[in-house]
Amino acid sequence: MSKLSAGHRSGQSDTQVSTEHAKLRIGQIKFTNALPICHFIDRSDPMHEFWPGAPSELNSWLADGTIDAGLVSAFAYAQLADDFVALRGLSVSSRGPVGSIFLFSKRPIEELSGCTVALTSHSASSTNLARILLGEIGVRDVNYVTQEPDLPSMLDGAEAAVLIADHALHWSVQDHGLQMYDLGEEWHTRTGHSMTFAVCAVPRRLVEQDPEKARGIHRLFLEGKRKGLGDLEAVIAEATRMMGQTEDFWRSYFSKLIYDLHEELAVGADAYFDAAYRHGLLTKPVKLELWGDES
Structure with missing residues (x-):
């Protein structure tokens, strides 16, 4: 991992990262593909405020500071990579068919x-x-x-x-x-690469200035994932409630998705970012930077 840069980045406002006593505004994808991470997330902490939305909404909220961190499009992370890092162990990825x-x-x-x-x-x-x-x-x-x-x-x-x-x-x-x-x-x-569609992004400034708060967000999502993958039947029941279809349909669908994020998957993400830059969709080369551990 490269050394995190200190200081102010690319016009990011002083209010973009919550202060010590303010609520953390956390974005989460509202679709079924994120249920194994988000369904069991603990929402009881009064200092956490959750903003569910479509990826495009979350991307805009992250860019303009409406939310502080959260599960967002990998492409949005790439556009904001100077200001954000990706939390290890958390993504929506696939290695082959994604099904949705x-x-x-x-x-x-x-x-x-x-x-x-x-x-x-x-x-x-x-x-x-x-x-x-x-x-x-x-x-x-x-x-x-x-x-x-x-x-x-x-x-x-x-x-x-x-x-x-x-x-x-x-x-x-x-x-x-x-x-x-x-x-x-x-x-x-x-x-031949995996494809990462979404990552959990947190601001570099939060990691630098209040790493324990960043670790708290990390633990929140990791624990949600642990519970979701540990009780997939409950996740399937929620997906069925939201969309219909059979339990077998959802079992097959969730089996296609990868909810981890590690160096091997980062290779696929970097290949995607390289291709996006090559095709003029990103203004500069980007590499996925992982932060934190899964313990």
Whole structure:
């Protein structure tokens, strides 16, 4: 791990990290893919304030200081990497199919040059992954439009659409006649790497100025994950309540996801960040910086 830099970073306001006696505002992804981490998180501490949201909302809140830390898109972390570190042991990742991030297409993916592709407004990591993959396979001159995540509306004026999380899960089991591409699987097949979609980010300033408070956030999420993976039946029951489908459906779905974050997964995340920079989606090279331990 590189030495954490001290001092003020890239215009980050003095109020962006809570003071010692203020509530910590903690973001968490509100979709089923994060349930194994978030369902059992202890919300009893009066000094913690939880902000559930879609990844795109959490990304904006993290960037503007509305939240202090939380589970956010890996791409958002990459954009803010000067100011944040990622907590070890916490992510939403896959090594192959992810099961809830799909490109739905009226034609084969290789034939989308010159077409319009609609991207969900709820994502950063996955929509940029779609741009990378299409670029890598030689699809050119794509007109990307960002829309609310409703597949029929998205496809009114587009040849393909990217959906994530619960919206993707819903449409993945419908009889729509579209070709479906799992973007986690496409990434792994083409690069051999894992793909990290979300990480738990905390400010460098908090780590430097109040490491015990940072460790408290770390323990909070790690304990949530420990309980979630230790009682997956309860997680499955909550997913079923939220979305329907069968217990077997959710058991298969959660088995595809990885909720750890360590050096091996960081290699895949760095490969994604490198590709994003190469395709002009990030303004500078970025490496994932892990902080803390899992004890």
